[in-house]
Amino acid sequence: MHVSRRFRVLLGLCVSMGLIVLPMAASSASAAAAPKLPQVGLGHVISATGLRQQAVSRTASIALATGPKLKTFTSTVVDTGVTYKYTIVGKNPAVASLTPSTTIPTELVPVNIVFPTLANWDPSVPDTCDAGASALTRTQLSPVLKNHSYTWGGTAIGSAQYVDAFQRAQFWTYANPSGINPGYHVKLKVTTLPTVTINVPASKAAFASIGCGNGLLGAVEINWLDNYLQTTAIPALVTAGLAAPNTFPIFLLHNVVEYIGTTSNCCALGYHNTYKPTPTSQMQTYAVSDYDNSGGFGIIDVSVLAHEVGEWMDDPYTNNPTRPWGHVGQVSGCQNNLENGDPLTGKSLTVHMNAFNYHPQELAFFSWFYRQSPSLGVNGWYSNNNTFTTTQGTCV
Numbered sequence: 001m002h003v004s005r006r007f008r009v010l011l012g013l014c015v016s017m018g019l020i021v022l023p024m025a026a027s028s029a030s031a032a033a034a035p036k037l038p039q040v041g042l043g044h045v046i047s048a049t050g051l052r053q054q055a056v057s058r059t060a061s062i063a064l065a066t067g068p069k070l071k072t073f074t075s076t077v078v079d080t081g082v083t084y085k086y087t088i089v090g091k092n093p094a095v096a097s098l099t100p101s102t103t104i105p106t107e108l109v110p111v112n113i114v115f116p117t118l119a120n121w122d123p124s125v126p127d128t129c130d131a132g133a134s135a136l137t138r139t140q141l142s143p144v145l146k147n148h149s150y151t152w153g154g155t156a157i158g159s160a161q162y163v164d165a166f167q168r169a170q171f172w173t174y175a176n177p178s179g180i181n182p183g184y185h186v187k188l189k190v191t192t193l194p195t196v197t198i199n200v201p202a203s204k205a206a207f208a209s210i211g212c213g214n215g216l217l218g219a220v221e222i223n224w225l226d227n228y229l230q231t232t233a234i235p236a237l238v239t240a241g242l243a244a245p246n247t248f249p250i251f252l253l254h255n256v257v258e259y260i261g262t263t264s265n266c267c268a269l270g271y272h273n274t275y276k277p278t279p280t281s282q283m284q285t286y287a288v289s290d291y292d293n294s295g296g297f298g299i300i301d302v303s304v305l306a307h308e309v310g311e312w313m314d315d316p317y318t319n320n321p322t323r324p325w326g327h328v329g330q331v332s333g334c335q336n337n338l339e340n341g342d343p344l345t346g347k348s349l350t351v352h353m354n355a356f357n358y359h360p361q362e363l364a365f366f367s368w369f370y371r372q373s374p375s376l377g378v379n380g381w382y383s384n385n386n387t388f389t390t391t392q393g394t395c396v
Contacts, residue, residue, distance in 0.1 A: 068246040069282040071102050072316060079323055079370045086320040086338060089313045090186035093171040100181040105247040106188040107237070108145070110136050112197040113256045115205045119214050123254035123291060124195050129212035133356075135254035135291035136192070141354040142302045144309055145190050148353050153379040153386060161188060162351070162360045163309045165384075170365040172378035186313060193242055196233060196251075200224075206263045210294045213255055217294045222258035222268055225288070230275050234284060238277060245282035248312065250305070255294045269297065270304040272312040285316045299361075303348050306360035307341035314340050314366070322369040325392040334395035340364045343392075349385055368392055 073092040076085050090102040112122040123135035130138060139145065143162040150157040150165045155172075157165045167186050168175040175184040204221040229251065237243035259266035272287040287308040292300055314320070320338035327333070330345035340363045348359040367375035368382040371391040375382050382388035 068244075070246050070248075070285060070316060071104060077366075077370045077372075079372075082323070084321050084370065086315075087317060088320075089316050090167065091184070093167075093174040093181050093184045096180040100183050101185040101187065103187045103189050106190045107243055107247055107249045108136075108139070108190050108192045109233075109237070109249055109251045110192070110195040111251050111253050111256075112195050113218055113220065113253060114197060114199045115207065115218060116199070116202050118205075118207065119216050119218070121214065121216075121218050121254050121256045122195065123252050127213050127254070127293070129210075129255070129293040129295075135293075136252065138356065138358075139252055139291055139302060139305065140190075140192060141356070142305070142358050143351045143353055143360055144302050144305045145188065146353070148351055152384060153381065155378050157378065160185060162306055163313055163363075164188075166310060166363050167313060169378040169381075169384050170363075170367070171376055173376040176378075188248065188309070193237070198225075198228060198233070206259060206266075208296070210255070210296060213294070216255075217296055218256040219259045219263065219266060220256060222260050222271070225258060226271075226273060229286065229288070230277075234286065235277060243284075245277075245284045249286040250309070251286065251288045252305075253288065253290045255290065255292060257290055257292075258288075267297075269299060270308045272308050272316075272318070274317045283317060285312060287312050298346050299348075300359050303359050303361045306363070307345065310361070310363040311339050311341045314338050323371070323392070324395040325369065326395040338366075338369055340366075340369075343368075344383060344387060347385065347387055362387055364388060 072087050072089050074087045075092055076083050091097055091100055110123045112120055114120040126132045126134050145161060147159045147161060149159045152169060157169050164185050164187055168184055173179060174181045200220050204224040206219040207216045209215060210217050234243060243249050257267040257269050269292060270289040274283045274285045277284050289305040289308050315338045322336050322338055324334040324336045326335055329343040331342050341361055343364050344362045347362040349362060351358045351360060362383055362385040364383045365377040367377055368388050368391055374380050382391060
Protein backbone atom coordinates (compact mmCIF):
# COMPACT_ATOMS: atom_id res chain seq x y z
CA MET A 1 0.00 0.00 0.00
CA HIS A 2 1.31 3.47 -0.90
CA VAL A 3 1.13 5.99 1.92
CA SER A 4 2.46 9.41 0.86
CA ARG A 5 5.83 7.92 -0.08
CA ARG A 6 7.02 4.49 -1.25
CA PHE A 7 6.74 2.70 2.05
CA ARG A 8 4.54 -0.34 2.53
CA VAL A 9 2.53 -0.79 5.69
CA LEU A 10 0.93 -3.61 7.63
CA LEU A 11 -2.52 -2.49 8.66
CA GLY A 12 -4.24 -3.72 11.78
CA LEU A 13 -7.31 -5.81 11.06
CA CYS A 14 -9.31 -4.18 13.81
CA VAL A 15 -8.99 -1.73 16.66
CA SER A 16 -11.24 -2.22 19.63
CA MET A 17 -10.48 1.14 21.18
CA GLY A 18 -10.72 4.71 19.90
CA LEU A 19 -7.56 6.78 19.66
CA ILE A 20 -7.40 10.01 21.61
CA VAL A 21 -5.32 12.84 20.21
CA LEU A 22 -2.98 14.82 22.47
CA PRO A 23 -3.22 17.17 24.24
CA MET A 24 -6.01 15.98 26.51
CA ALA A 25 -7.95 17.94 29.11
CA ALA A 26 -6.87 17.17 32.66
CA SER A 27 -10.36 15.91 33.43
CA SER A 28 -10.11 13.13 30.82
CA ALA A 29 -10.30 9.71 32.46
CA SER A 30 -7.70 8.31 30.06
CA ALA A 31 -5.30 11.17 30.64
CA ALA A 32 -5.81 11.17 34.37
CA ALA A 33 -5.10 7.45 34.60
CA ALA A 34 -1.99 7.61 32.42
CA PRO A 35 1.46 7.72 33.99
CA LYS A 36 2.85 11.26 33.98
CA LEU A 37 6.34 12.14 32.82
CA PRO A 38 8.23 15.43 33.08
CA GLN A 39 7.85 17.74 30.10
CA VAL A 40 10.16 16.62 27.33
CA GLY A 41 11.61 18.58 24.45
CA LEU A 42 9.74 18.35 21.17
CA GLY A 43 11.01 18.05 17.65
CA HIS A 44 13.92 16.01 16.33
CA VAL A 45 15.64 14.41 19.32
CA ILE A 46 17.53 11.14 19.30
CA SER A 47 19.44 9.73 22.24
CA ALA A 48 21.27 6.51 22.94
CA THR A 49 24.42 5.37 24.68
CA GLY A 50 27.29 6.61 22.56
CA LEU A 51 24.99 8.38 20.05
CA ARG A 52 24.46 12.09 19.60
CA GLN A 53 22.16 13.96 17.25
CA GLN A 54 24.19 14.98 14.22
CA ALA A 55 23.98 15.24 10.47
CA VAL A 56 25.70 12.75 8.19
CA SER A 57 29.38 13.70 8.13
CA ARG A 58 31.38 14.12 4.92
CA THR A 59 33.22 10.86 5.65
CA ALA A 60 29.95 9.01 6.16
CA SER A 61 28.54 10.51 2.94
CA ILE A 62 31.52 9.24 0.97
CA ALA A 63 31.15 5.80 2.54
CA LEU A 64 27.47 5.71 1.60
CA ALA A 65 28.26 6.61 -2.00
CA THR A 66 31.14 4.17 -2.47
CA GLY A 67 30.37 1.40 0.00
CA PRO A 68 28.73 -1.94 -0.75
CA LYS A 69 25.05 -2.15 -1.62
CA LEU A 70 22.50 -4.59 -0.28
CA LYS A 71 23.06 -8.12 -1.59
CA THR A 72 20.25 -8.75 -4.06
CA PHE A 73 19.62 -10.40 -7.40
CA THR A 74 17.47 -9.18 -10.27
CA SER A 75 15.65 -11.42 -12.70
CA THR A 76 12.45 -11.67 -14.72
CA VAL A 77 9.36 -13.86 -14.71
CA VAL A 78 6.62 -14.24 -17.32
CA ASP A 79 2.98 -14.33 -16.27
CA THR A 80 0.40 -14.80 -19.03
CA GLY A 81 2.66 -13.30 -21.67
CA VAL A 82 3.74 -10.31 -19.57
CA THR A 83 7.36 -10.09 -18.38
CA TYR A 84 7.92 -8.74 -14.88
CA LYS A 85 11.32 -7.64 -13.58
CA TYR A 86 11.97 -8.06 -9.87
CA THR A 87 14.74 -7.71 -7.28
CA ILE A 88 14.97 -9.99 -4.23
CA VAL A 89 17.46 -10.08 -1.33
CA GLY A 90 20.06 -12.85 -1.55
CA LYS A 91 21.24 -14.92 -4.51
CA ASN A 92 19.14 -16.29 -7.33
CA PRO A 93 17.94 -19.73 -6.21
CA ALA A 94 17.34 -20.72 -9.84
CA VAL A 95 21.04 -20.34 -10.71
CA ALA A 96 23.31 -23.11 -9.43
CA SER A 97 25.94 -21.80 -7.02
CA LEU A 98 28.70 -23.34 -4.93
CA THR A 99 27.83 -20.78 -2.21
CA PRO A 100 24.07 -20.11 -2.48
CA SER A 101 23.74 -18.80 1.07
CA THR A 102 23.62 -15.05 1.83
CA THR A 103 24.01 -13.30 5.19
CA ILE A 104 22.69 -9.76 5.67
CA PRO A 105 24.08 -7.62 8.55
CA THR A 106 20.99 -6.53 10.48
CA GLU A 107 20.68 -3.88 13.20
CA LEU A 108 17.87 -4.33 15.70
CA VAL A 109 17.17 -0.85 17.10
CA PRO A 110 14.90 -0.67 20.17
CA VAL A 111 12.98 2.62 20.07
CA ASN A 112 11.71 4.31 23.22
CA ILE A 113 8.75 6.43 22.13
CA VAL A 114 8.01 9.38 24.45
CA PHE A 115 4.87 11.52 24.41
CA PRO A 116 5.00 14.93 26.13
CA THR A 117 3.89 14.84 29.80
CA LEU A 118 2.02 11.57 29.24
CA ALA A 119 3.88 8.27 28.85
CA ASN A 120 6.68 6.38 27.18
CA TRP A 121 6.96 2.97 25.55
CA ASP A 122 10.38 1.30 25.87
CA PRO A 123 10.72 -2.19 24.35
CA SER A 124 13.71 -2.96 26.57
CA VAL A 125 11.70 -2.56 29.80
CA PRO A 126 9.94 -5.65 31.31
CA ASP A 127 6.24 -5.50 30.59
CA THR A 128 3.19 -6.60 32.60
CA CYS A 129 1.45 -7.41 29.29
CA ASP A 130 3.84 -10.33 28.83
CA ALA A 131 4.52 -12.00 32.17
CA GLY A 132 7.29 -9.57 32.99
CA ALA A 133 9.35 -10.14 29.83
CA SER A 134 10.39 -7.24 27.63
CA ALA A 135 9.38 -6.89 24.00
CA LEU A 136 13.06 -6.66 23.11
CA THR A 137 13.95 -9.93 24.81
CA ARG A 138 10.98 -11.72 23.27
CA THR A 139 12.01 -10.43 19.84
CA GLN A 140 15.66 -11.36 20.26
CA LEU A 141 14.67 -14.94 21.15
CA SER A 142 11.98 -15.20 18.48
CA PRO A 143 11.92 -17.44 15.40
CA VAL A 144 12.30 -14.40 13.17
CA LEU A 145 15.82 -13.86 14.51
CA LYS A 146 16.77 -17.31 15.86
CA ASN A 147 16.96 -20.68 14.13
CA HIS A 148 14.17 -23.20 14.53
CA SER A 149 13.60 -26.55 12.83
CA TYR A 150 10.64 -26.37 10.43
CA THR A 151 8.61 -29.18 8.88
CA TRP A 152 5.75 -27.99 6.69
CA GLY A 153 3.28 -30.49 5.27
CA GLY A 154 5.52 -33.36 6.31
CA THR A 155 8.53 -31.92 4.47
CA ALA A 156 11.58 -30.95 6.50
CA ILE A 157 12.63 -27.44 5.49
CA GLY A 158 15.60 -27.40 7.86
CA SER A 159 16.82 -25.29 10.75
CA ALA A 160 16.58 -21.61 9.90
CA GLN A 161 15.22 -18.23 10.87
CA TYR A 162 11.53 -18.01 10.00
CA VAL A 163 11.79 -15.86 6.86
CA ASP A 164 14.86 -17.79 5.71
CA ALA A 165 12.80 -20.99 6.02
CA PHE A 166 10.02 -19.28 4.07
CA GLN A 167 12.47 -18.38 1.28
CA ARG A 168 13.70 -21.96 1.10
CA ALA A 169 10.11 -23.22 1.05
CA GLN A 170 8.86 -20.86 -1.66
CA PHE A 171 11.80 -21.80 -3.91
CA TRP A 172 11.76 -25.47 -2.86
CA THR A 173 12.14 -26.68 -6.46
CA TYR A 174 15.71 -25.34 -6.26
CA ALA A 175 16.41 -25.48 -2.49
CA ASN A 176 15.29 -29.04 -1.70
CA PRO A 177 17.99 -31.67 -0.93
CA SER A 178 17.94 -32.85 -4.57
CA GLY A 179 17.70 -29.36 -6.07
CA ILE A 180 20.44 -27.28 -7.65
CA ASN A 181 20.90 -25.17 -4.49
CA PRO A 182 20.15 -27.29 -1.39
CA GLY A 183 22.27 -24.87 0.66
CA TYR A 184 20.16 -21.87 -0.31
CA HIS A 185 19.59 -19.48 2.61
CA VAL A 186 19.06 -15.77 3.26
CA LYS A 187 20.14 -15.20 6.86
CA LEU A 188 20.04 -12.17 9.13
CA LYS A 189 23.16 -11.59 11.24
CA VAL A 190 21.61 -9.53 14.02
CA THR A 191 23.29 -6.95 16.24
CA THR A 192 21.15 -5.22 18.87
CA LEU A 193 21.97 -1.52 19.14
CA PRO A 194 21.48 0.75 22.16
CA THR A 195 17.95 2.01 22.73
CA VAL A 196 17.09 5.15 20.80
CA THR A 197 14.62 7.64 22.29
CA ILE A 198 12.27 9.58 20.03
CA ASN A 199 10.26 12.43 21.53
CA VAL A 200 7.04 12.83 19.57
CA PRO A 201 5.34 16.25 19.31
CA ALA A 202 1.83 16.37 20.75
CA SER A 203 0.46 17.28 17.32
CA LYS A 204 1.74 13.95 15.95
CA ALA A 205 0.72 11.75 18.90
CA ALA A 206 -2.40 9.89 20.00
CA PHE A 207 -3.25 7.15 22.48
CA ALA A 208 -5.91 4.74 23.68
CA SER A 209 -6.39 2.81 26.91
CA ILE A 210 -5.31 -0.81 27.30
CA GLY A 211 -5.31 -3.08 30.32
CA CYS A 212 -1.61 -3.66 30.97
CA GLY A 213 1.88 -2.26 30.48
CA ASN A 214 1.75 1.50 30.98
CA GLY A 215 -2.01 1.34 30.37
CA LEU A 216 -1.86 2.91 26.93
CA LEU A 217 -1.53 2.07 23.26
CA GLY A 218 0.48 4.82 21.56
CA ALA A 219 0.10 6.03 17.97
CA VAL A 220 2.40 8.29 15.94
CA GLU A 221 1.60 9.96 12.60
CA ILE A 222 3.39 7.77 10.08
CA ASN A 223 4.74 10.46 7.77
CA TRP A 224 6.25 12.39 10.69
CA LEU A 225 7.86 9.22 12.04
CA ASP A 226 9.23 8.14 8.67
CA ASN A 227 10.67 11.59 7.99
CA TYR A 228 12.30 11.51 11.43
CA LEU A 229 13.90 8.14 10.74
CA GLN A 230 15.24 9.26 7.37
CA THR A 231 16.51 12.69 8.41
CA THR A 232 17.66 12.06 11.98
CA ALA A 233 17.74 8.48 13.26
CA ILE A 234 19.32 6.66 10.33
CA PRO A 235 21.88 9.43 9.60
CA ALA A 236 22.93 9.35 13.27
CA LEU A 237 23.44 5.58 13.04
CA VAL A 238 25.41 5.94 9.82
CA THR A 239 27.65 8.63 11.29
CA ALA A 240 28.35 6.35 14.25
CA GLY A 241 29.28 3.54 11.85
CA LEU A 242 26.25 1.47 12.81
CA ALA A 243 24.26 1.33 9.57
CA ALA A 244 24.92 1.31 5.83
CA PRO A 245 23.05 0.51 2.60
CA ASN A 246 24.26 -3.10 2.75
CA THR A 247 22.70 -3.54 6.21
CA PHE A 248 19.08 -3.86 7.30
CA PRO A 249 18.05 -1.64 10.24
CA ILE A 250 14.88 -2.77 12.05
CA PHE A 251 13.30 -0.21 14.38
CA LEU A 252 11.44 -2.08 17.13
CA LEU A 253 8.49 -0.42 18.87
CA HIS A 254 6.34 -1.81 21.67
CA ASN A 255 2.57 -1.23 21.69
CA VAL A 256 3.06 1.82 19.48
CA VAL A 257 1.39 1.95 16.07
CA GLU A 258 1.06 4.54 13.33
CA TYR A 259 -1.91 6.49 12.02
CA ILE A 260 -1.93 7.90 8.52
CA GLY A 261 -2.69 11.61 8.37
CA THR A 262 -5.58 11.53 10.82
CA THR A 263 -6.41 9.27 13.75
CA SER A 264 -9.50 8.06 11.89
CA ASN A 265 -7.08 6.35 9.46
CA CYS A 266 -5.50 3.89 11.87
CA CYS A 267 -3.68 1.68 12.43
CA ALA A 268 -0.44 0.61 10.76
CA LEU A 269 1.53 -1.82 12.92
CA GLY A 270 4.68 -1.73 10.83
CA TYR A 271 6.17 -0.91 7.45
CA HIS A 272 9.31 -1.20 5.36
CA ASN A 273 10.77 1.48 3.15
CA THR A 274 13.79 2.59 1.13
CA TYR A 275 15.42 5.91 0.33
CA LYS A 276 18.73 7.50 -0.63
CA PRO A 277 20.47 9.03 2.42
CA THR A 278 22.49 11.24 0.04
CA PRO A 279 21.89 12.02 -3.64
CA THR A 280 24.83 9.84 -4.71
CA SER A 281 24.48 7.00 -2.21
CA GLN A 282 23.10 3.51 -2.55
CA MET A 283 19.48 2.93 -1.54
CA GLN A 284 19.00 2.34 2.20
CA THR A 285 16.32 -0.17 3.19
CA TYR A 286 14.82 -0.40 6.68
CA ALA A 287 11.75 -1.58 8.56
CA VAL A 288 9.61 -0.49 11.50
CA SER A 289 7.82 -3.14 13.56
CA ASP A 290 5.54 -3.06 16.57
CA TYR A 291 5.81 -5.90 19.08
CA ASP A 292 2.17 -5.90 20.06
CA ASN A 293 0.62 -7.43 23.16
CA SER A 294 -1.93 -4.67 23.75
CA GLY A 295 -4.89 -6.92 23.01
CA GLY A 296 -6.31 -4.38 20.55
CA PHE A 297 -5.52 -6.28 17.35
CA GLY A 298 -5.77 -9.80 16.03
CA ILE A 299 -2.01 -9.59 15.47
CA ILE A 300 0.40 -10.40 18.30
CA ASP A 301 4.07 -10.67 19.30
CA VAL A 302 6.33 -11.09 16.23
CA SER A 303 3.61 -11.41 13.60
CA VAL A 304 4.31 -7.85 12.44
CA LEU A 305 8.06 -8.45 12.38
CA ALA A 306 7.69 -11.61 10.28
CA HIS A 307 5.40 -9.70 7.90
CA GLU A 308 7.84 -6.82 7.39
CA VAL A 309 11.02 -8.91 7.18
CA GLY A 310 9.31 -11.20 4.66
CA GLU A 311 8.19 -8.28 2.51
CA TRP A 312 11.58 -6.58 2.73
CA MET A 313 13.29 -9.77 1.58
CA ASP A 314 11.06 -10.27 -1.48
CA ASP A 315 10.49 -6.58 -2.29
CA PRO A 316 13.38 -4.64 -0.73
CA TYR A 317 12.95 -1.51 -2.84
CA THR A 318 9.11 -1.64 -2.68
CA ASN A 319 8.76 -1.69 -6.48
CA ASN A 320 8.54 -5.32 -7.66
CA PRO A 321 5.51 -5.42 -9.99
CA THR A 322 2.95 -8.22 -10.33
CA ARG A 323 -0.43 -8.67 -11.94
CA PRO A 324 -3.18 -6.93 -9.94
CA TRP A 325 -4.39 -9.00 -6.98
CA GLY A 326 -6.54 -8.23 -3.98
CA HIS A 327 -9.77 -8.64 -2.01
CA VAL A 328 -7.82 -10.79 0.42
CA GLY A 329 -5.94 -10.26 3.69
CA GLN A 330 -5.57 -6.55 4.39
CA VAL A 331 -6.16 -5.58 0.75
CA SER A 332 -9.76 -4.55 0.12
CA GLY A 333 -9.15 -3.39 -3.44
CA CYS A 334 -6.45 -4.33 -5.94
CA GLN A 335 -2.69 -3.84 -5.74
CA ASN A 336 0.11 -5.04 -8.00
CA ASN A 337 3.26 -5.67 -6.02
CA LEU A 338 5.26 -8.52 -4.50
CA GLU A 339 4.28 -7.73 -0.90
CA ASN A 340 4.04 -11.29 0.41
CA GLY A 341 2.54 -10.40 3.81
CA ASP A 342 -0.43 -8.30 2.73
CA PRO A 343 -2.64 -11.07 1.30
CA LEU A 344 -2.33 -13.09 4.53
CA THR A 345 -2.46 -10.42 7.22
CA GLY A 346 -4.03 -11.97 10.31
CA LYS A 347 -2.98 -15.54 9.41
CA SER A 348 -0.24 -16.85 11.66
CA LEU A 349 1.57 -20.02 12.69
CA THR A 350 2.41 -21.06 16.24
CA VAL A 351 6.10 -21.68 16.84
CA HIS A 352 7.07 -22.82 20.32
CA MET A 353 10.64 -21.99 21.23
CA ASN A 354 12.53 -20.55 24.16
CA ALA A 355 9.58 -21.37 26.46
CA PHE A 356 7.15 -19.14 24.54
CA ASN A 357 4.51 -19.55 21.84
CA TYR A 358 5.35 -17.15 19.02
CA HIS A 359 3.00 -16.28 16.16
CA PRO A 360 4.89 -15.34 12.99
CA GLN A 361 2.62 -14.46 10.09
CA GLU A 362 2.05 -16.80 7.16
CA LEU A 363 3.42 -15.43 3.87
CA ALA A 364 2.44 -15.89 0.22
CA PHE A 365 4.79 -17.66 -2.17
CA PHE A 366 6.37 -16.18 -5.30
CA SER A 367 4.35 -18.65 -7.40
CA TRP A 368 1.07 -17.31 -6.00
CA PHE A 369 1.80 -13.81 -7.28
CA TYR A 370 3.06 -14.86 -10.72
CA ARG A 371 0.48 -17.63 -11.23
CA GLN A 372 2.99 -20.44 -11.72
CA SER A 373 1.55 -23.94 -12.04
CA PRO A 374 2.91 -26.15 -10.70
CA SER A 375 4.18 -24.03 -7.80
CA LEU A 376 7.90 -23.74 -7.14
CA GLY A 377 6.98 -24.03 -3.45
CA VAL A 378 7.22 -26.91 -1.04
CA ASN A 379 4.51 -29.58 -1.50
CA GLY A 380 3.19 -27.60 -4.47
CA TRP A 381 1.83 -25.03 -2.00
CA TYR A 382 1.25 -21.31 -2.62
CA SER A 383 1.89 -20.12 0.95
CA ASN A 384 3.95 -21.54 3.78
CA ASN A 385 1.00 -22.83 5.83
CA ASN A 386 -1.02 -23.93 2.77
CA THR A 387 -3.77 -21.33 3.20
CA PHE A 388 -3.39 -20.60 -0.50
CA THR A 389 -3.88 -23.78 -2.51
CA THR A 390 -4.03 -22.10 -5.93
CA THR A 391 -2.54 -19.02 -7.59
CA GLN A 392 -4.04 -15.56 -7.23
CA GLY A 393 -7.08 -14.83 -9.36
CA THR A 394 -7.97 -11.82 -11.48
CA CYS A 395 -8.56 -8.67 -9.45
CA VAL A 396 -11.02 -6.07 -10.67
